[in-house]
Amino acid sequence: MTVDQLKVSVVAPVHNAGEHLEPLVDSLLRQSMPATEFEVIFVDDGSTDDTPARLDALAAAHPHIQVLHIENSGWPSRPRNLGTARARGEYVQFADDDDWFADEALDRLYAYAVEHDADIAIGKVTGHGRSVPRELFRVNRPHATLENAPLIDSLTCHKMFRRAFLLEHDLRFPDADRKRLEDHHMVTRAYLLARRVSVLSDYTCYHHVRRSDGGNLTAARLDPADYYGSLREVLDIIDAHTEPGALRDKLHRRWLRNEMVSRLRGARLRDAPPDWADQVVGEVQKTIRERFAPGVTAGLPSLQRTIAGLAAQGRAEDLRRLAEWEAGIRARVKLTEYEVSGSTLTVTFTGQLRVGDQPVTYAGSDGRHLLVVPVAEVPAELLDCTEELSRGKLDLIAQRVQVGDEFFLPVRFEVKRVTEPSGELRLVYHGTAAIDFHTLDDGRTQGDWVLKARVTGSGWAKNAKLPLAVSCAVDGGDPLVVDKRKKAVPRPAEKTGLWLRIRQAVRRGVAGRGTVGVS
Structure with a gap:
């Protein structure tokens, strides 16, 4: 780190957040890391409410906070990329506008990243209405890899990335259009290219929130063809960096388990519109048959393996029958x-x-x-x-x-x-x-x-x-x-x-x- 370089740049895309921005702002102003050692870059994605005025007032009051106003892109990828381009920190920490940090998060995670010379440092996450990869955070993992840790279960971008690492590999979020799973595209590639990933589990750093009004930036119901088309592009990234075998099967299994089987089970399928669910079954069937080796499904537990098997056969009615039963577990x-x-x-x-x-x-x-x-x-x-x-x-x-x-x-x-x-x-x-x-x-x-x-x-x-x-x-x-x-x-x-x-x-x-x- 050079003399004039900051330790951390926090980059947060913002769109019509209004008062929902306050927990993030308050948490950033409470950070134990001195304000002279980090910066916050809010990228306002064409907000039409009072958010721009809120952000400008905040930047006027706090020299370490800056605001970039852009035309609405409708998706967080471009704001994140533009914020990263402005960043001056040794590390870049991404945040969403309705989440918040624990008071010592930046201090602790930065020190942990430097101690272990990590390209990526992941702080423990607590979910509020959102699922988080609890198994990843059972213990500290200074030298986590895709082979020895469930890293692949953590694909949101709320992590600390060495800025030189992002620049070296031109790691960006896909921003040519509104691409689903944009985090997966960037983070998966980052994992595959990183020299070291470190996981800090003994202090909760980040609070990931699902807004009660459903106003999170990418909260709309997915279009099955678009969503699974983007998912198959993530599988292309895996295939480009791995050989056929146990590791590729393990990584592919993450998307089969989390993005396919999970949507075809329990209350999630039982309560879904039948026409939409049938489209999901069709996309899942196509992906299993065209992209996955036999070892991918074979490595699932019995219930999930059964759901994947029924989906591969296109047995939508049997999947609904099973989901009705599983909803009572x-x-x-x-x-x-x-x-x-x-x-x-x-x-x-x-x-x-x-x-x-x-x-x-x-x-x-x-x-x-x-x-x-x-x-x-x-x-x-x-x-x-x-x-x-x-x-x-x-x-x-x-x-x-x-x-x-x-x-x-x-x-x-x-x-x-x-x-x-x-x-x-x-x-x-x-x-x-x-x-x-x-x-x-x-x-x-x-x-x-x-x-x-x-x-x-x-x-x-x-x-x-x-x-x-x-x-x-x-x-x-x-x-x-x-x-x-x-x-x-x-x-x-x-x-x-x-x-x-x-x-x-x-x-x-x-x-x-x-x-x-x-x-």
Whole structure:
């Protein structure tokens, strides 16, 4: 970095954001990185409301913020490219106008990128109404690759890119027209060209928001032909940089799983307009048959493999029947015991996957176990889950109520096979986890917490809350735990903070225990 170079340039396209821009602006003004060390480039994409005036006033008040006004392009690609061309930072961090940063995000992610000499640094993301790649953020990954980490599951552009790396490879967003999956085009190529990608998971850097009014810049319903045509162009990028084999199959599988199978399952398909859904099935069928090697579908869990197989055969009605059934899949979790000892809360719980009031089951056939689904004439090789039954997983997630941050907690668990009277199997998950609120999130634990169990198996990952309300009066304080199955006495809101402090003082160093019978 030269003497006059900034550390980070934040580039954000903006269109008719209005008051929805305020959380992003406020978070940028709160950054722990000094304002002399970074810049913010807002690119106003032809807004017709008061957004231009808001941005101009902001730039007039803050020297490190600048605004570029352009004619409306209708898509974020051109604004991002123009913002990048103006950037002076060693790294470029992209943001959307309705998202926001944690207070130390730029400081921490920049330091992490420099420490590991990363071309791309990815900070932990929390989703608000949006899905995020939780598995990627289980641990810090200083040297993440497409082979050793689920990088390919993170294809939004909300990352920190070394500017020299972008320039060296002319990495730009496609802006010739309104191209769907524009992030995928740019980020996929960047992953394939990067010398090093580093993932920071022990601090939530970015909050990704779905606006309640549906006003996000690219939120319109996709046109199947256009969308899947653009997707196949992303597959071309993969094919240009990889040889046929396991890695290419793994990367292709990401688009099969996330952009095809996910649109043909559960409530998402059940509630979709039938004509539109039939078009999606047609595009998916075409892509599977023309672009994917057999190993791509074969590497999916049984439920997803079945959906892909039905789509490849164009069986739209059977897909709808399966989706209606899958929409009822839930995790049922029971808290069997909990104990508080100083700063540590220990919980024991069980879980299973159920559809309606019945468990998900597996039938035996010729030494194999097949997922039981309400669709006839499904080939056994699609339903075969013999190997994956041993890969079931039970997680515990602590979520901060105020901002939605999530933290995976270590769980000791086992998966038991129970034989039903019909001879079919069901799985019951048993786990124990200990949460130390002195060390969780480096002791930043003040506030309210919920605990969620996650049951994973056969292509599902379903959450269910444990019936405990947890509060910490101060960072690193001992937790106050309330069993929500027991009737609580309401407390006046104005006395809550004092009440918590009194309870904390009383409970400090004292263990409290609650137990219910195991069913």
